[in-house]
Amino acid sequence: MSQLYDLKVFIEERIKAKGLDAADVKGHIGLKSGRLLAFISPSTPDDPVAVAKLKQAIKDVLNVCA
Amino acid sequence: MKWNSIQSKVLAALITCLVVGVSGILGLMQYSFARNSQALALESVTGSQKLFTILEAREISKMTAVSDLLIMNSQIRDAFAAKDRSRLLELTAPLYPQLKSEGITNWMFHTPEPDMAVFLRLHNPSKFGDHLNRFLDKKAVQSHTIVTGNELARAGFAERILRPVSDSQGKVTGYVEFGEELGQFIHTMKSQTGNDYGLLLSKKFVDRQFWADSSATWKRRDNWDDNAKFVVADKTTANDNIIRFTGDLATVPDQGMVLERFRDGDSILVRGIFPIHDAAGNTAGAMFVVRDISAVYVAMRQTENILVLVIVVSLLFGMTLVLLLLNQLVFKRLQHIIHVATRVVGGDFESEIKVSADDEVGQLEELFEQFRQVFVNILSQFSELQEKR
Numbered sequence: 530m531s532q533l534y535d536l537k538v539f540i541e542e543r544i545k546a547k548g549l550d551a552a553d554v555k556g557h558i559g560l561k562s563g564r565l566l567a568f569i570s571p572s573t574p575d576d577p578v579a580v581a582k583l584k585q586a587i588k589d590v591l592n593v594c595a
Numbered sequence: 596m597k598w599n600s601i602q603s604k605v606l607a608a609l610i611t612c613l614v615v616g617v618s619g620i621l622g623l624m625q626y627s628f629a630r631n632s633q634a635l636a637l638e639s640v641t642g643s644q645k646l647f648t649i650l651e652a653r654e655i656s657k658m659t660a661v662s663d664l665l666i667m668n669s670q671i672r673d674a675f676a677a678k679d680r681s682r683l684l685e686l687t688a689p690l691y692p693q694l695k696s697e698g699i700t701n702w703m704f705h706t707p708e709p710d711m712a713v714f715l716r717l718h719n720p721s722k723f724g725d726h727l728n729r730f731l732d733k734k735a736v737q738s739h740t741i742v743t744g745n746e747l748a749r750a751g752f753a754e755r756i757l758r759p760v761s762d763s764q765g766k767v768t769g770y771v772e773f774g775e776e777l778g779q780f781i782h783t784m785k786s787q788t789g790n791d792y793g794l795l796l797s798k799k800f801v802d803r804q805f806w807a808d809s810s811a812t813w814k815r816r817d818n819w820d821d822n823a824k825f826v827v828a829d830k831t832t833a834n835d836n837i838i839r840f841t842g843d844l845a846t847v848p849d850q851g852m853v854l855e856r857f858r859d860g861d862s863i864l865v866r867g868i869f870p871i872h873d874a875a876g877n878t879a880g881a882m883f884v885v886r887d888i889s890a891v892y893v894a895m896r897q898t899e900n901i902l903v904l905v906i907v908v909s910l911l912f913g914m915t916l917v918l919l920l921l922n923q924l925v926f927k928r929l930q931h932i933i934h935v936a937t938r939v940v941g942g943d944f945e946s947e948i949k950v951s952a953d954d955e956v957g958q959l960e961e962l963f964e965q966f967r968q969v970f971v972n973i974l975s976q977f978s979e980l981q982e983k984r
Contacts, residue, residue: 552938552941552946555941556938556940556942558941559941566941
C-alpha cells in the first residue's frame, strides 16, 4: 500500500473517531493539498511532494501530525 | 471578521467617512462661528459709531437750543456786554445745576477777540482770565457763527458749541460756550446697546501733568502707564482686561475696525474700535467697543453637538444597514458557494448550489452549479473507467 493511501485511511479514522462531517473535512484537506482523496487508492503511486502537501493539509485542518 | 476581508475594508471606509464627516462639520461650525463673530463685531462697531454720531448730533442740537434761549435773555446779554462778572454769575448760576443734570458739564463765557480770554466758568467760577487758544475759539472768531465739534482740552475731551453774543447794535461782545464730556456718552450707549465701551484719548493730545492732577482731583487711579499710546478716559466696565489695543489711534480707519475675538472667564467677547476726531480733524481719541457674544457661542456649540450627534447616529445606522445588506446579499451567499464547493471536493456529490437571486452573485452561483455538475460527471466517468480496468 502507498503512503498516500495510508494518509487517506488516517484521515478517515480521525473523522470517524471525532464524529466530524466527512465531506467537509475531506473537502478542506483536498483543497489545501490539491488532491482529491476519492482518487487515492491502495495502488496510487507515492509522490514525495504530494505526501508532504497532504501531511501539511492534515495538520492545518485536523491539527494533528500524520 | 478578518482584517483583510471585504467586510473589514467596507467598515474601515465607513468609519473614515464618519470621522471625515464629523471633522468636516466641526470645521464648518468653527468657520461659521468665526465669520458670525466677525460680522457681529463689525455690526457692533458700525452700530456704535452710528449711535455715537446720533448722540453727538442730538447733544449739539440741545446745546444750540440752550444757547439760543440764553442770548435771548436781555439781562444776561447786558451783564455780559457790561463785563459785570458778579451780575452774570448771579443770573446764570441758578441755571447751571439744571443744565448739568441734563449733561452739560462745561459752560463758559469768553471775552471778544483779540483777547479771547475766559470771562466766566460756571463749572469753576473762581477761575477766569486764562487763554485757551483752541481750534474752536479761532474758528468762532473767524466766522462769527455757531461752531461745533469735539475738543480735547484741559477740562477733558468734550463736545462743544461756541457762539458769538452780540449787543443791540450787532457788535460781538463775547462768546458763550457749552460742552458735554464725551465720557458720559458711553454710559448712554451701553444702556442702549448692552455693549461695553471705553473712551480712549491719544497721549499726543493729553498733558501728562494734567492727567495726574485730574486723576487726583477726581479720585481715580492714574492709569497713564497702563497703555503705551493712549489713556482710558472712561469705561463702562470695571474689568480692565477687555480693553486691549496696541496700535496707534491715528491708524484706526474712519469706518472703524474689528480687533479680535477673545475669552474672558466664561464669556466670549469681540472687540472693535472706531476713531473720534476733534474739531480740527485730528484723531484725538477712539471709542473701544466690546460685545459679549457668549449667547451666540453657546447656541453654536449646541447646534454643533446636535449636528455631530445626528451625523454619528446617521452614519452608524448607515454602516449597520450597509453591513447587513452586504452580509445578506453577498457574503452569506459566497460562504454558501465555498461550503458546497468544499463538500463536493470532499466527496458529497449531492450538495447543490441553488441560485438564490437574479443578480451578480446569482450568476456566480449558477456558474458554480454548472461547474459542479461538470465536475461530478467527470468524476463519475473517471470512476467507471477505473472500475473497467
